[in-house]
Amino acid sequence: MTETSQEDYAQALVEVLEDLSYLEEPMLVLFTSKDLLLQVSDSLSLSHLAQYKNGDPAQLKKRFERGDSQLLLGTGSFWEGVDFATHPRVIEVVTRLPFQNPEDPFTKKMNQELRLEGKNPFYDYQLPMAIIRLKQAIGRTMRRLGQRSSVLILDSRMTSKRYGKQIGKALSQTSRVREVCKEQVFSKVQEFLHKK
Numbered sequence: 001m002t003e004t005s006q007e008d009y010a011q012a013l014v015e016v017l018e019d020l021s022y023l024e025e026p027m028l029v030l031f032t033s034k035d036l037l038l039q040v041s042d043s044l045s046l047s048h049l050a051q052y053k054n055g056d057p058a059q060l061k062k063r064f065e066r067g068d069s070q071l072l073l074g075t076g077s078f079w080e081g082v083d084f085a086t087h088p089r090v091i092e093v094v095t096r097l098p099f100q101n102p103e104d105p106f107t108k109k110m111n112q113e114l115r116l117e118g119k120n121p122f123y124d125y126q127l128p129m130a131i132i133r134l135k136q137a138i139g140r141t142m143r144r145l146g147q148r149s150s151v152l153i154l155d156s157r158m159t160s161k162r163y164g165k166q167i168g169k170a171l172s173q174t175s176r177v178r179e180v181c182k183e184q185v186f187s188k189v190q191e192f193l194h195k196k
Helices: 006-023 034-043 057-066 105-116 121-139 162-171 182-193
Strands: 027-030 071-074 089-094 148-153
Touching (some): 006 027, 006 182, 057 071, 089 121, 105 121, 121 162, 148 182
Parallel strands (some): 027 089, 089 148
16 A cells, blocks of 8 residues: 555555454454554444553454454564464455664664674664564464465555565465455455365
8 A cells, every 4th residue: 555644545545444343354454553553443433342441462462353343453462472273264455564663772783783784774783673574464364274364465565665575575484475456456355265
């Protein structure tokens, strides 16, 4: 999806999620920003569970797996360490690539040390870490034999930046990766989830 302002991006995410809801499959939506998560949550007309609004991650996971809601919005711990194995099919939506915050003190320190070693902090640290985090996120909804998970990465940098191709190549080692336009998302996800 092409990004403009955060408000426009939030509205575009809402439209995609509302379209996908017609598939009547559980959806896990992963955010890197609490603000964007809350903005999308406030704009959704669908029943949903949202981190920071409806309980802690452990409670939300239980409620989602119990079927209290077909839509779960989360950040942080939902990217890693939480498994969703009870649903036979899941749609997972990654709203943005999970790069570490460059203002984080640890990240700043790592970047500084890498520069001193003559390395590129982005390509030698940030990008590999984002790929690992994406692989962990994808693994959240593919925990058992026979489970089908369609993962949508909606960050436009996957196609507009050179490193997007590197991410796609790394993910294609363990998953089937396809680029589809916004208008095809619904039909392609439906086709994939119901393929025999």
